[in-house]
Amino acid sequence: MIRVGIIGVGTVGSHVVKILQENEDIITARSGKKIIPIIGVVKDTTKKRDVNLPLSSDVNDVLDNPEVDVVVELMGGVDEAYKIVTRALKNKKAVVTANKALLAYHRYELRDLAGDTPIGYEASVAGGIPIIKALREGLSANHIEAIKGIMNGTCNFILTKMMNEKAEFADVLREAQALGYAEADPTFDVGGFDAAHKLLILASIAYGIDVKPEEILIEGIEHINSEDIYFAKEFGYNIKLLTIAKKSGDQVELRVHPALVPITQMIAKVDGVMNGISVIGDRVGETMYYGPGAGGSATASAVVSDLIDIARHTQNSPMLGFIKPLEKSGLTLMNRDNICTQYYIRVTVEDKIGVLSKISEILGKHSISISSFLQKQDVKKEERAVLLFSTHTCKESDIQKALQELSQLEFVELKPAMIRIEA
Numbered sequence: 001m002i003r004v005g006i007i008g009v010g011t012v013g014s015h016v017v018k019i020l021q022e023n024e025d026i027i028t029a030r031s032g033k034k035i036i037p038i039i040g041v042v043k044d045t046t047k048k049r050d051v052n053l054p055l056s057s058d059v060n061d062v063l064d065n066p067e068v069d070v071v072v073e074l075m076g077g078v079d080e081a082y083k084i085v086t087r088a089l090k091n092k093k094a095v096v097t098a099n100k101a102l103l104a105y106h107r108y109e110l111r112d113l114a115g116d117t118p119i120g121y122e123a124s125v126a127g128g129i130p131i132i133k134a135l136r137e138g139l140s141a142n143h144i145e146a147i148k149g150i151m152n153g154t155c156n157f158i159l160t161k162m163m164n165e166k167a168e169f170a171d172v173l174r175e176a177q178a179l180g181y182a183e184a185d186p187t188f189d190v191g192g193f194d195a196a197h198k199l200l201i202l203a204s205i206a207y208g209i210d211v212k213p214e215e216i217l218i219e220g221i222e223h224i225n226s227e228d229i230y231f232a233k234e235f236g237y238n239i240k241l242l243t244i245a246k247k248s249g250d251q252v253e254l255r256v257h258p259a260l261v262p263i264t265q266m267i268a269k270v271d272g273v274m275n276g277i278s279v280i281g282d283r284v285g286e287t288m289y290y291g292p293g294a295g296g297s298a299t300a301s302a303v304v305s306d307l308i309d310i311a312r313h314t315q316n317s318p319m320l321g322f323i324k325p326l327e328k329s330g331l332t333l334m335n336r337d338n339i340c341t342q343y344y345i346r347v348t349v350e351d352k353i354g355v356l357s358k359i360s361e362i363l364g365k366h367s368i369s370i371s372s373f374l375q376k377q378d379v380k381k382e383e384r385a386v387l388l389f390s391t392h393t394c395k396e397s398d399i400q401k402a403l404q405e406l407s408q409l410e411f412v413e414l415k416p417a418m419i420r421i422e423a
């Protein structure tokens with residue numbers, strides 16, 4: 001028998017208890033052992049909840065409890081969760097966590113501390129999709145050439161509703177929170193940080209990259225507006241928050257940002273809370289993974305799969321997937337200035353003669369060639385026009401310099417905006 005203590009019995013934790021209790025037959029058959037939740041820890045024990053488990057507000061009731069074999073950390077946050085997981089490992093208790101923020105900052109320390117003590121983290125990336133297993137086990141014979149995906153359910157839910165139903169950003173975010181998709185602080189979702197945390201976890205399995213979120217390019221979806229959606233629709237794109245790892249020679253680019261994706265691509269059709277991830281291996285070619293990226297039940301399904309793994313292989317750490325840091329494999333993190341892709345640019349200007357030629361001149365000066373162009377009257381101000389461009393492939397540093405120069409022009413009324421195009 002495996003006895004489980006759950007720290008955090010909220011959206012995900014309560015579903016972990018339900019799955020363990022309601023699917024006990026199949027779980028026991030598959031793992032060869034009974035997996036029993038014996039205690040949960042919450043902040044407020046007086047809160048009414050639909051869960052059949054003794055609760056405490058003291059983490060020591062799990063961490064120092066000799067009856068607990070596995071600690072499931074589902075409270076979120078970085079510092080406190082780090083202390084809890086560290087103590088559990090020091091007490092030789094196996095750990096399962098869904099906490100991508102924790103792993104984004106401390107994955108290598110925890111790996112080293114764990115040694116042979118298992119740590120499962122399947123739920124930390126793309127919720128219910130078994131992407132960690134796929135990368136760590138199914139694709140382990142491959143050099144990974146690229147990982148590209150939608151890995152934040154909240155952002156995809158918001159963008160889908162903005163694209164298809166003209167819904168307002170703030171209203172859909174509230175809906176995502178009510179459905180249990182968003183992080184406790186939803187700026188982690190909409191600012192791209194949550195997706196970046198997930199990217200770093202996958203990058204450690206694929207490439208052995210030991211970098212922190214602050215070192216990579218992260219942009220969120222907060223600035224996407226109706227003009228961007230109009231341009232995307234006119235030119236056959238969907239707007240998605242993309243999470244990208246790409247190997248070029250001995251460099252790896254890591255980035256999270258909104259992107260215009262041609263609607264013909266599979267990833268553009270991944271809607272709502274669903275996540276979709278393409279992984280390209282040098283031997284297998286392209287593989288695709290699709291499923292619910294957030295929500296209590298789907299995420300708890302991944303947490304329980306780790307518990308079953310631990311029950312099956314107590315001598316075999318599920319976390320061994322984090323390979324040696326990048327420097328030792330000769331790979332380096334690509335400087336963001338050297339990223340090359342296509343871009344969409346939005347410039348809001350005073351509607352007068354000469355504006356377009358000046359903008360074209362600046363783009364040309366920075367080796368940026370225009371691929372398509374649209375002009376819209378600004379609905380908020382009659383004498384204002386919104387100019388929407390897409391470019392051929394060019395360098396990130398050139399785009400950044402051009403945007404900076406455009407923002408200085410006296411007829412440019414709002415800070416120019418840019419969205420990358422991933423064709």
Ligand SMILES: NC(=O)C1=CN([C@@H]2O[C@H](COP(=O)(O)OP(=O)(O)OC[C@H]3O[C@@H](n4cnc5c(N)ncnc54)[C@H](OP(=O)(O)O)[C@@H]3O)[C@@H](O)[C@H]2O)C=CC1
Nearest residue numbers: 008009010011012042043044074075076098099294295299
């Ligand atoms: N929701 C989702 O779709 C997904 C979430 N995750 C990750 O799973 C983890 C949990 O998320 P979720 O279930 O949504 O979060 P919730 O906010 O719903 O639940 C958090 C739980 O932790 C408890 N808690 C928080 N702080 C403390 C503390 N200091 N001491 C004791 N208990 C504490 C809360 O207690 P109380 O109930 O009393 O407030 C609550 O039960 C996070 O790391 C999140 O990133 C990962 C994938 C998907």
Ligand SMILES: N[C@@H](CC=O)C(=O)O
Nearest residue numbers: 152153154182183294
């Ligand atoms: N807030 C996250 C939850 C799952 O990781 C998301 O929306 O994807």
Ligand code: NA
Nearest residue numbers: 122125127129
């Ligand atoms: Na997963």
